[in-house]
Amino acid sequence: MIIHLTSLPILTKNLFTFCSTAPLMPLAFLISKAIKVDFKNKENPLTALGVLFSVNQMLYLLIAMxxxxxxxxxxxxxxxxxxxxxxxxxxxxxxxxxxxVFAILIPIVSLIIGVNFEPYVIALMMMGTEIIFSICLIFENRKISSISKTNF
Structure with a gap:
């Protein structure tokens, strides 16, 4: 958001924005280590599928380019x-x-805001959305944990 509030030319803002996406995958890896999630669980056959989902997004970034x-x-x-x-x-x-829910909601809301407002509003919306999404995931995980505990 800060980048898009500056007086830099739009192409420079976009370059900085695009470059700021580079550390997201390594950051996800570090967070998974911190919260003790096995990011590379080789015993689970779906792990490779999850990695494929992430790599697939790189193809979509060609659209952004x-x-x-x-x-x-x-x-x-x-x-x-x-x-x-x-x-x-x-x-x-x-x-x-x-x-x-967020996979459907984010693109629709981004389109509406992106067509009608300046880019910094999208950045602000995404920051808020990520906070809400994280809270929803925390509650979802707690619910799963409590169900798992009652089943054992």
């Missing part, structure tokens, strides 16, 4: 839509209603 010089004021909207849509297969993989 095309938007960058063509419609630069809409690049952040496209990145937000790609991010939201990439959550959908994880909804199936993790059997998570939160993932499914």
């Amino acid at each position: 095309w938007i960058y010089p063509t419609l630069p004021e809409k690049m952040l909207m496209i990145i937000a839509m790609i991010f939201g849509a990439h959550l959908l297969p994880y909804g199936w993989l993790y059997k998570s209603k939160s993932y499914i």
Whole structure:
């Protein structure tokens, strides 16, 4: 959001935004280590599928790369839509209603906001959305944990 509030040219803002997505996968790996999630569980055959879902998103980023010089004021909207849509297969993989709901909600809301407002509003919306999404996942995991405890 800070990048898009500056007086930098839109192409420079977009370049910084695009570059800031690079550490997200390593960051996810570090967070999984911190919360003791086996990011590379070789015993689970679905782990490879989860990695494939992540790698698949890189192909979608080609769309954002095309938007960058063509419609630069809409690049952040496209990145937000790609991010939201990439959550959908994880909804199936993790059997998570939160993932499914946010996978549908994020692209639609990003489109509406992106068409009607400046890019910094999308950045603000995504920050809020990520906080709400994280809270929903915490509640979803607690519910699963309590169900698991009552079944044993």
